[in-house]
Amino acid sequence: MRKINVPKATLHRYPIYLKALRRLQKNGVEKIMSKELAALVDIEPTTIRRDFSFLGNLGKQGYGYDVNKLIEIFNLQLGVDFDEKIILVGAGNLGKALLNYNKWDHVVGEIACAFDIDPEKCKEQFGVDVYPMSELEEKIPKGCRIAILTISNDVQQTVDRLVACGIQGIVDFTHQHFKAPKGVDIKFIDVVSSIQELVFQTNSMDSKT
């Protein structure tokens, strides 16, 4: 796999392109001009061309991009796996909302199954099997690397178990402090701090006017 050095802003746009490309592929579209893609994703064609230039030689200019080839390149070079098997731990209010939203058009894979300590939650929910926590080691899909954490108790203990099962990335909604070993990436999602940030920004804008 060729190692590429892609600017952060470009990396943030790749999932947007990918989503649009997957839709086009689903609809049988094989070629797309940057102008047409620009209209779909609301990003300037020049930005798209520059972003795609990091992906190597994509063919002659003016002929349009090969949709299948682009998707393949994203998959291979950026390590994006549409078949990523994700697990969710904690099928409560937040967890259920995410299970119901498990329609990511195979852009980043899908929640393959979920786990909970409450036996009442351990049944199929929104088409996803929810297993008891006691079956984590047995039921976790082979090669699963990413877990979404929406639990309310025993976070550290749960993280330790997940890491022991091979989890390398955690999307954490719990906003409880925990430690993870080096090499395990954590993405914290916190609505409260987002609101706080917005309040600070709005206040600082108010004080300037």
Ligand SMILES: NC(=O)c1ccc[n+]([C@@H]2O[C@H](COP(=O)([O-])OP(=O)(O)OC[C@H]3O[C@@H](n4cnc5c(N)ncnc54)[C@H](O)[C@@H]3O)[C@@H](O)[C@H]2O)c1
């Ligand atoms: N990040 C945010 O912006 C945000 C917003 C709201 C809630 N939260 C947090 O998200 C978490 C879930 O919130 P909720 O409203 O869905 O709570 P909830 O009580 O409805 O759901 C929690 C679920 O996790 C299960 N659970 C608890 N401990 C577990 C464990 N150790 N292993 C497996 N399952 C376990 C429970 O049985 C329950 O089904 C909480 O920690 C809450 O503080 C975060």
